[in-house]
Amino acid sequence: MSTEDVTLTAGDAEVTVQPGNGCRIGSLRIDGVELLRQGERYGSFPMVPWCGRIRDGQFRDGASVHQMPLNSPPHAIHGFARDARWRTARTSKAEAVFTYDLTAPWPYPGRVTQIVELTEEALTLRLGIETYGDSFPAQAGWHPWFNRVLDGGGEPVRIDFDPAWQEERGDDHLPTGRRVDPRSGPRDDCFGMPEGVDVTLTWPGRLAVNVRSREQWVVVYDEQDAAVCVEPQTGPPNGLNTAPRLVTPIEPLETATTWTWTRL
Template identity: 25%
Template sequence: MSATPSDTLVALRHGARRVLLAPHVGGAIAAFDETRDDRVIDWLRPATPAALAARDPLGMASFPLLPYCNRIRDARFMFDGAPVDLSGDGNAFAHALHGNAWRLPWRIAEVSESRARMHLLHEPSRAAAHHWPFAYEATQDIALDADTLSVTMSARNLSDRPMPFGMGHHPYYPRTRNTRIHARVAAMWHSTPDLLPTHAGPHPCVDAMASPEGLSADAFDLDNNFAGWSSRTATISWPDEHRSIRLDADAPFDHMVIYAPASHPALLCVEPVSNVADWINLDVARAMKGGAVLQPGESVSATFAWTTRVG
């Protein structure tokens, strides 16, 4: 069935599993949980009532990144021979961050018991989050079943000119002293103090993630992009709780971000993204930085999924 824009949460259910969507909070997922033996298991960090009341995407369980992921240096770049200035887009951060879709209300276009489609139409203007100078539309198709929560992200360039583009999602996971991250990547992007990439190279966390024990979420102070995520698979596990969640992604989600800050020991993000931070200003091979250019009318679509395991 179809629905109109709403400030209410939308619940998807499959047996004891539940997903809460907050379309009015940047098209975010507010919770993903299940009930076992009268105990609620949070697979993603749930949004608090305060975060929902404040409509704070950073307080959600996961939110979409469109039409680019992570930071753009000084909110400026050159594209197709012309400067693009995003400094007036209403973003409160030092550099343009995560695009604008997470700061705009989405609408529920279709919904059933275990599936939903969220839709966003962006038309440029000089107003805050509408400041991105290219028209585009995006959808998120979300499906819940007995094992997996999948999200298919799609976007189409509605402008009459090419548009630089990237996409991803920004999930927060429960973080405990025993949380481990397992993944195989080629290199970590080292960065400046204000988190802009400088070069991709080795780091102990790369080897730790590939080890049987995995990387402890507390081992390093991380807010970094990773290149060469060729398997596009990562697992977050809680060995003491005998449970894990596996992230699988399609191309072009060829890059991964880990946010595990030492200063905020409750926060952990392992993000599927199609471009590294500041990709559009980086003078490196496309394979190392990702990102794309959508021609007028061109579309892109890709799926990622979380598969849970207990026992």
């Protein structure tokens, strides 16, 4: 199995996956135009085995309390698969499969699989988490950094969506547990979409990208000048404590997102 970059093509769409750098999407180009912010920490990375922040890096599983490294003090953030070397299991022209084995400091043995599928009009990303032993709580999602302005200039991106609620954010950047009416930006907030994530990014006169997922949680981050983030995920920040999904020997955690583009 290799950790070399993998490039998929379909018509005028091209995506590059970097299994050696957290299995992130390092590049997504449509008609030669780069959609994702470039850089070792950017692109679009999978968030596993949790999404967003865990309060004080601690989560409870039954009577056990587990401590994760505080990579965003005083919290732990975005899992650690984004910092790991994944392996390429198989590839074709427009599909690739990658795997990563969960190891310490995560207290449970298991495997994460990401499948990347490209067509001329869409990119589909799938994540699965399976256990090699006991059941455990987990989350999965994606953290894309979309360029605020596309190559060649033009107007900045507009983000359009209609959430049912916003998770009230405390001073520690974690949800307080209260749901409030959605507020305008700038945002670093989690929103609820019970019918599934449905967010459209529009670069006027250039391109529109619709981000969809069957999950009901999305984090929108637009506080930076260079990029914006639309992050579909299986639960809210601190969700290992408040809304975990259980990975069992007979039921893995499986989720997906599809980004569909339209030329304007």
